[in-house]
């Protein structure tokens with residue numbers, strides 16, 4: 001049994017995390033990465049302890065084959081994987097790129113839906129089944145670990161989907177990945193599809209791991225992935241920052257933190273060290289020159305930021321009033337209190353104290369009024385600006401203090 005199948009067999013509540021940032025993510029417009037970039041990203045994915053890294057599609061170009069080879073040569077830890085069409089030439093290219101490691105996976109995909117069979121492949125059902133069987137069996141001569149994906153599985157006839165999964169498993173596929181290639185499914189539907197497949201396909205755990213690969217065209221990729229997991233899938237595929245074809249893949253950081261934060265509900269866990277999620281998000285953003293939106297779940301700048309006075313006051317009393325995760329758990333230094341027009345007196349006083357300028361009483365009241373006026377004009381108030389406001393609103397010295405200054409020597 002290969003490493004992934006063994007891990008699932010040893011712990012039925014373990015969800016395998018398969019990262020496709022360097023393949024599905026990289027193949028989307030604007031996200032191309034050089035071999036150097038892929039190596040940098042793969043190093044961090046190894047630190048993050050994802051189980052499988054799909055490093056590329058070796059047959060796509062000589063450059064991609066070289067990138068996969070370099071990742072395998074320079075990074076250790078995860079199982080490394082290359083995508084391949086259901087042909088000997090593609091499987092050979094994957095093998096050439098991955099032969100440097102024993103922990104290698106070949107990921108074969110083959111269109112299975114009516115539209116993919118007729119418009120793209122021009123193959124009958126029988127021809128598709130034969131190609132699935134032949135390619136998986138061939139891959140098994142070079143790999144212990146073979147993943148088979150019936151492309152566009154969600155729009156495939158349920159009986160045919162079960163049939164092709166059964167054929168691939170019988171030929172030696174160790175992971176059956178059910179991709180929602182076009183981001184069409186719903187949580188309810190995909191749950192039914194997985195329950196149906198897992199009960200129909202005669203191969204059983206620990207022989208085969210079922211996997212979900214969801215796209216976000218309707219904004220449901222993460223919800224669909226979690227629904228598949230609840231229905232028995234034990235591998236999820238995702239990408240950092242949710243990058244991938246069109247609207248992207250399921251966001252890996254969201255899946256990992258949902259499984260962890262709601263372990264009361266799912267009763268599952270992953271092997272990912274979430275404290276490196278923010279670093280991974282930032283590195284990918286830097287490599288691809290694509291900023292992450294502020295309100296992105298888990299890794300966005302606002303994910304643990306608070307401006308509203310009522311929220312800031314609650315957070316100061318007890319962080320669990322408005323946060324369900326600790327910012328440190330995903331790699332942020334801490335909660336970020338943004339000072340703006342929605343902030344309250346408590347937050348302003350607290351920041352002033354942090355900046356070494358504790359204020360109270362009349363000084364606080366005057367500074368707070370000045371702060372609100374300025375915040376209405378500019379939005380966010382920086383620490384520097386707050387210090388200026390504190391200085392400008394310092395009350396005139398009282399006669400008693402003047403006397404003290406005069407006699408101080």
Ligand code: MN
Pocket residue numbers: 024179181213215244245
């Ligand atoms: Mn995809």
